Amino acid sequence: MGNFLVWLVWVVAGFGCLASGIAVISFRNPFFSALALIGNLASLAVLYLLLNAEFVAAAQVLVYAGAVMVMFLFVIAYFGEKAEVPRGRGRPTWIEVGAILAGGALLTEVIVVIGLKAGGKLSHSASVDASFGTPAEVGRLFLTDHLLAFEITSVVLLVAAVGGVILGAHSRSAQ
Amino acid sequence: MRGPEITWYLCVAAFLFSTGALGVLLRRSPLIVLLSLEIMLNGANLALIAFARQQGDHDGQIFALAVMAVAASEVVVGLGLIVAMGRRRLELDVDRMTGLRG
Numbered sequence: 001m002g003n004f005l006v007w008l009v010w011v012v013a014g015f016g017c018l019a020s021g022i023a024v025i026s027f028r029n030p031f032f033s034a035l036a037l038i039g040n041l042a043s044l045a046v047l048y049l050l051l052n053a054e055f056v057a058a059a060q061v062l063v064y065a066g067a068v069m070v071m072f073l074f075v076i077a078y079f080g081e082k083a084e085v086p087r088g089r090g091r092p093t094w095i096e097v098g099a100i101l102a103g104g105a106l107l108t109e110v111i112v113v114i115g116l117k118a119g120g121k122l123s124h125s126a127s128v129d130a131s132f133g134t135p136a137e138v139g140r141l142f143l144t145d146h147l148l149a150f151e152i153t154s155v156v157l158l159v160a161a162v163g164g165v166i167l168g169a170h171s172r173s174a175q
Numbered sequence: 176m177r178g179p180e181i182t183w184y185l186c187v188a189a190f191l192f193s194t195g196a197l198g199v200l201l202r203r204s205p206l207i208v209l210l211s212l213e214i215m216l217n218g219a220n221l222a223l224i225a226f227a228r229q230q231g232d233h234d235g236q237i238f239a240l241a242v243m244a245v246a247a248s249e250v251v252v253g254l255g256l257i258v259a260m261g262r263r264r265l266e267l268d269v270d271r272m273t274g275l276r277g
Contacts (some may be wrong), residue, residue, distance in 0.1 A: 099200035147231070164251040
């Protein structure tokens with residue numbers, strides 16, 4: 001019974017993930033695309049929870065669905081909801097045909113590789129205890145084994161913040 | 176492990192990644208190109224976390240958190256560029272941004 005419930009949650013979250021991903025790239029109005037991406041991020045957080053990644057799931061909802069999407073929605077509101085005009089006036093252009101072929105090739109390659117590896121090593125998952133993926137464990141690793149990655153991340157965020165301020169200031173002086 | 180095997184998570188991750196790649200290649204609004212980039216990064220993150228669960232090791236989760244921080248920085252710079260484009264009255268269309276074409 002427990003196993004069935006896990007499968008049910010997985011199917012709902014996985015399907016929601018794929019459907020909202022396709023919705024993001026097919027809406028003409030960027031506002032609806034951003035709303036669909038919030039659904040995508042939320043269902044991904046459910047998948048992370050099923051993979052015992054509790055801290056990453058919480059960070060996903062806070063950082064992505066919270067902070068990043070609010071920024072997106074502000075910029076979309078700033079520009080107004082201008083719908084995009086299709087490229088080829090209804091007919092597919094060479095760019096679109098090529099892009100769909102490239103995306104399909106990418107997907108087929110990865111699925112074939114996964115299919116070749118399935119059944120062997122991929123099917124055996126390590127058994128983990130209850131502390132796997134908890135904030136305590138991830139925080140301990142960040143301050144011991146992965147301290148350098150933690151510090152580099154903080155520098156990256158600082159540089160991005162300075163870059164955002166400089167971009168905004170220059171575009172204002174150019175007016 | 177209860178529920179589906181890692182293979183199924185990897186298939187979802189591959190599908191998400193190629194959906195995002197399609198969005199980057201097909202759409203012309205830079206805002207939606209940025210949103211599609213987020214989908215690609217999330218597909219990679221899902222694969223990292225699935226492998227972390229399969230190995231029983233936290234390194235994949237740490238990597239996923241670093242990817243999240245980089246994605247947030249990328250959005251800051253990308254949206255800054257888009258706002259700068261809008262303030263200069265440039266049309267928001269990546270096909271028309273050909274100033275650097277050789």
